[in-house]
Amino acid sequence: MLRKILIIEDTPTIAKVQKHIATTVGYHVDIAESLAEAKALLSQHDYFCAVVDFVLPDAPLGEAIPCTVKADIPTIVMTGNLESQTRSIVEQYPIIDYITKENKQAYHYLRRQLERLPRNENVRVLVVDDSISSRHYVSALLTRHKYQVLEACDGIEALAVLKDNPDISVIITDNEMPNMRGEELCIEIRRxxxxxxxxxxxxxxxxxxxxxxxxxxxxxxxxLRKPFNAEEFYCRLSQNVDMLEHIQTIRRQANTDYLTSLPNRRYFFDTVKKSLKARHKKELYGLIAMIDIDHFKQVNDKYGHEGGDAVLESIGQAFAQFFPNDLVARLGGEEFAIYFKDTVADHCKERLECFREYLEQSSNELTEQRISFTVSMGLAAQVTTDIESLIKQADERLYQAKASGRNRLVH
Incomplete structure (x- = not known):
């Protein structure tokens, strides 16, 4: 679903640039050339955010700003200059940001802000402070930018919240707190x-x-030293969130097969080794299936490498559909592996058979070239910490499946 943005701007050329930026980012855009038009649109639609010109024909002193702010719409103010009187008016309101229309860089910055807002909805931030008023102030700043916010009154509670919410990305902590000081909390978090x-x-x-x-x-x-400037707070927070996102991107690229978007061999081995150790302590089976696309060389010979790539991409999507909670990886070429979350072999066999039958009957619908293909599979189950022995056993059964006619599962 496209998010709606309201642009309040009376200069057509500037409104056109802003609309292009917002549309490119992925917003549905409404434009108002006056405060009156903006009020009419606000009465008819819900907006994800707004970009508001400070000077309008019927609102020369920023009167449009409280119009969107009071509607709980995250607001970015753009102005031709930011002299002291303008700044004092703008800073009265809980806006997201203000940008001067001085040069091309201003519009690059606007684009970054519009890109960041939807992403912030998936970023969880923990605010730790024993002062309720300080905690709520920081939380309000975060909520304004659409971050998901959790709170803790001291370091001990913060560690409990982190344990229950491992997807928290950022911790903002005061230092002067009972039970555990902020700098002590840092040590525990880094542990x-x-x-x-x-x-x-x-x-x-x-x-x-x-x-x-x-x-x-x-x-x-x-x-940050209290009392801090909200603008500086947002800049520093954004830099840290961007840093984490860059690291996640690098990790994802390092651990993902570029063609199928599945995890690669290295990630598969590292993850399964850890899981097998944990299961071995509980005397639970580790189950791995090795899967190979039948006659893949013939696919490449007949349809070219473009056709072969299309088959690999389509089977990657099929794996995601049939095994959403299991670890599926491309180990190389046309060879794939599944490490099952389930520890009951019969359940895994049933799911593999359903997958095999689906490809046998419907694979030609998965690519533009309508390429039909099948797979051979070998399933192994052991209580072991040795991933190599488990894969070797699954591999042997895969070769048995190929030797006995392909398009089948051997377990």
Whole structure:
């Protein structure tokens, strides 16, 4: 579903540029050339965010800003200049940001803000402070930018919240708290999570010598002194969130097969080794299936490598459909592996058979060239910590499936 954005701008050329940016990012755009038009549109539609010109024919002193703010619409203000009077008016309102229309860079910045807002909905931030008013203030700043916010009153509660919510990305912690100081909380968090997993921003209103240095040495990524400027707060937060996203992108690229978007061999081996150790302690089976596309060379010979790539992409999508909760990886060429979350062999056999039958009957519908293909599979189950022996057993059964006519499962 496209998110709707309201652009309030009376200069057609600027409105056209803003609309192009928003449309390119993925928004559905409505444009109002005056405050009156904006009010009419606001009465008819719900908006994800708004870009508001400070000076309008019927709103020369920023009167359009409270119009969108009071409707709980995240608002970005754009203005021709930011002299002291304009700034004092703008800063009265809980807006997302203000941007001066000075040069091309302003519109690049607008684009980044419009891209960031939808992403923020998936970013969870933990605010740790024993002061209710301070905690709620920071939480309100975060909510304005559409972050998901959790709160804790001290370090001990913060660690419990982190344990229950491992997908928290950023921790913003005060230092002066009972039970556990912020810098001590940093040490505990870094004992559990690396810089690549979570960012920590320390804050404090006390003038303590070298506190910022102590925060950083104990694992914080950044530090802010209270009372801080909201604009600086957002800039520092965005930089830390961007850093985490870049790291995740690098990880994903390093661990993912570029063609099928499935995990690659290295990720599969690393993950399965850890899981097998955990299962072995509980005397649970580890189950791995090895899968090979039948006569794949003939597919490449007949349809070219473009056709072969299409088959690989389509089977990657089929794996995602049939085994959404299991670990499926491309080990190389036309060879794939599944490590099952399920520890009951009969259940896994049934699902593999359904997958095989689906490809036998419907594979020609998965590619534009309507290429029909089948798969051979071998399934192995052992209580073991040795991934190599488990894969070897599954591989042997895969070759048995191929030798006995292909398009079948041997277990």
């Amino acid at each position: 559990l999570y690396t810089d690549d997993d979570k960012a920590i921003i320390g804050i404090s209103g006390v003038e303590t010598e070298n506190l910022s240095t102590r925060f950083l040495k104990n694992g914080a990524n950044d530090y």
